[in-house]
Amino acid sequence: MSRLDNDKLSLSREQMIALGYKVVDMIVDYYQGHGQREMIRNIEGRDPGLGTREVPIPAAGQDPFKVLELVEKHVLADIQHVSDPNFFAYVPGPSNFVGAMADALCAGFNIFAGTATHSHGTAQVEEAAINWLKGLVGYPATAGGTFVSGGSVANLTGLILARHNKLEDDIRQAVLYCSDETHSCVDKALRILGFKPHQLIRIPTDLDFRMRTDLLEQRIAEDRKAGRRPFLVVGTLGTTSSGTVDPLEALAEICEREDLWFHVDAAYGGGALLSTRKRSLLKGVERAHSVAMDQHKWFFQPYECGTILVREMAWLHEFFHILPGYLKDSAEGHGSIHYRDHGIQLTRGLRALKLWMSLQTFGEQAFRDAVEWGLGLAEYAEELLRADPCWQIASPATLGIIAFRYRRPGLDDGALNRLNEKINQQVNATKRVFLSSTELKGRKALRLCTINPRVEKKAIRELLALLKQIGDETTP
Numbered sequence: 001m002s003r004l005d006n007d008k009l010s011l012s013r014e015q016m017i018a019l020g021y022k023v024v025d026m027i028v029d030y031y032q033g034h035g036q037r038e039m040i041r042n043i044e045g046r047d048p049g050l051g052t053r054e055v056p057i058p059a060a061g062q063d064p065f066k067v068l069e070l071v072e073k074h075v076l077a078d079i080q081h082v083s084d085p086n087f088f089a090y091v092p093g094p095s096n097f098v099g100a101m102a103d104a105l106c107a108g109f110n111i112f113a114g115t116a117t118h119s120h121g122t123a124q125v126e127e128a129a130i131n132w133l134k135g136l137v138g139y140p141a142t143a144g145g146t147f148v149s150g151g152s153v154a155n156l157t158g159l160i161l162a163r164h165n166k167l168e169d170d171i172r173q174a175v176l177y178c179s180d181e182t183h184s185c186v187d188k189a190l191r192i193l194g195f196k197p198h199q200l201i202r203i204p205t206d207l208d209f210r211m212r213t214d215l216l217e218q219r220i221a222e223d224r225k226a227g228r229r230p231f232l233v234v235g236t237l238g239t240t241s242s243g244t245v246d247p248l249e250a251l252a253e254i255c256e257r258e259d260l261w262f263h264v265d266a267a268y269g270g271g272a273l274l275s276t277r278k279r280s281l282l283k284g285v286e287r288a289h290s291v292a293m294d295q296h297k298w299f300f301q302p303y304e305c306g307t308i309l310v311r312e313m314a315w316l317h318e319f320f321h322i323l324p325g326y327l328k329d330s331a332e333g334h335g336s337i338h339y340r341d342h343g344i345q346l347t348r349g350l351r352a353l354k355l356w357m358s359l360q361t362f363g364e365q366a367f368r369d370a371v372e373w374g375l376g377l378a379e380y381a382e383e384l385l386r387a388d389p390c391w392q393i394a395s396p397a398t399l400g401i402i403a404f405r406y407r408r409p410g411l412d413d414g415a416l417n418r419l420n421e422k423i424n425q426q427v428n429a430t431k432r433v434f435l436s437s438t439e440l441k442g443r444k445a446l447r448l449c450t451i452n453p454r455v456e457k458k459a460i461r462e463l464l465a466l467l468k469q470i471g472d473e474t475t476p
């Protein structure tokens, strides 16, 4: 690399092509290695040395291929393989290659998707993707939304709108409700917005882990009587632990009657809106004021990709639109939406492109089939588990997650908790698969999230046999 090029942070055409092809080759090899790699490496706790010791930031530049080697050795060799079909933990990230290439285009062209001025195509791609998503929710034409980094920011944005529209941003004495299964990003959002922990009321769930609406109604009445200001209910469409769905219709009724904002966290379960089979379970979501969704989960996109959808697009514009002097040149969108006016970010990339390009490439039916496959796999696992008395279902396969416990006669709950925790650790130690456990009503459960469309039924059979074998051989 010549000194001159280095000062301009530029590579020659040949260098760019060589580096670019090498990166693409690495990504393709990674995809092709799915299902065949060890799921973890034995370097837990080892400092990869990327701070200042082993790999300091050099004063002078170096060969980009050398840098790539460092990345391979210190970073890529030690990642969680969230797209691999043997990854069943947390919520997998079963990304797709077209989405990854869309991200490469976004970064390569450094697409600015904040204003539509001189950039109508970007705005229209985002609008097309939002329109498709709002159609899945069952929202009216006046609905809108915007792409964000993921579920946490999508939920935060929904809560911002609730605070603004129901409280005029005055949070004194305000209270809101969610269930004891609601994701912790809601707690985080409330911290960011200045609420105190006691302002969030966690309503207990029933035996199916769904919010108890009788207790919700009771609590709203008590809070009103005590002079507090109820303003919001957060329902979950697909909880993280068990994939269950709150009674959305009933929550919508209560919110309408009580004049509360109804926000639905569909960050995990949103993909299930593609399933006609599950549609009746999700009924009521279309009555929510706002819905948070993650396209980097069950819509098969690379990180980072989420959306906040709102029943009236004007709510976003009304809160987020600000026009300082230095933006007045681009005040007019000429019919296209300035997405900077619909969310937190001004400078923003075109996250919508990955969803749009993969939908264009594979078609909507492929997405529907992929979601249906994931739903079916969890149901298949449940069938197998129910057929063997060594297993107890902790939560059935509602939306692509099945939670279950190994059981052994004579062991109390504490011993079973320890046993199931050990099974989880030991199955991960085989490096063949990666699982994470959860707690449901205080009891440890094994858990499979089966949303990766590249998982085969055979893999489920083999995994359950392996878990059983480990369980049989393990003492609590």
Ligand SMILES: Cc1ncc(COP(=O)(O)O)c(C=O)c1O
Binding pocket: 091, 149, 150, 151, 152, 153, 155, 183, 185, 236, 238, 239, 240, 265, 266, 267, 268, 269, 294, 306
């Ligand atoms: C139900 C639910 N809500 C919110 C989130 C947070 O989303 P993100 O991790 O994309 O910020 C998650 C993540 O798993 C989730 O499962």
